[in-house]
Amino acid sequence: MDAEALTSALVLRAQKGDGTAFAELIEAQYDCIYRTAWRWCGRRDDAEDIAQEVCVKIGQGLARFDGRSAFSSWVYRITLNAVRDWQRAGARRVRHHDAFADVSPSEAEAEQEAVATACELWAAVRSLPEKQRDAVLLVYAEELSHAEAAAIMGIKEATVSFHVFEARKTLRGLL
Missing domain, CATH: 1.10.10.10 (Winged helix-like DNA-binding domain superfamily/Winged helix DNA-binding domain)
Structure with missing residues (x-):
């Protein structure tokens, strides 16, 4: 079974209330959600908050996902909207993060x-x-x-x- 077919099967099971299928969907998408949020906002803490919010929104909106687009595209849209909501709410207090936070002294x-x-x-x-x-x-x-x-x-x-x-x-x- 290819990745798209597996994702579609998980979506259908999750839409029917299968918590394990939902957990597998979130686990499969979480790194992408977090990475996308981090690239948009530039701060780990904010990206974690946004990723958690996106996971909640996926759970709330999964019943309305109709499969007209790829599940990953739908998740990206939710993530982009969450980032925009975060920005509009004034959560972006720091536009540029400290570049040295990602560098360890041993590098x-x-x-x-x-x-x-x-x-x-x-x-x-x-x-x-x-x-x-x-x-x-x-x-x-x-x-x-x-x-x-x-x-x-x-x-x-x-x-x-x-x-x-x-x-x-x-x-x-x-x-």
Whole structure:
């Protein structure tokens, strides 16, 4: 059984009240949810809070999931909406996190520099306008195709390409 068929079977079982199936769905999606939330907000604590909220929202909305899109796309949309809710609520108190929080003293200097550069890049990405930020994070951080990102964002594929192009221009000026 391929991954999509397995996920579909778990969704059906979970929609019928099977708690074990729901737990398996959450376990399979949690790393992606957390990673996506972290890339959007840049702070571990906030990403954990958002990921927990997303898991609750999945549980609340699972009965309404109709399978017209991939389950993972539906989860991405919920995650993006949770991040936006978090941002609108004023939970983002710090726009840039300390790059050194991800670097341990035992790491080589080159690794520390690479981590600091990556943190600087993601901080710059998080400062982009919403649509550009979403497009860049979905395409580059999550490694989705423009078509997959378009489905998640609810826009046309060409529009995703435009947002990525505009983001690159903006990032060149920021970095």
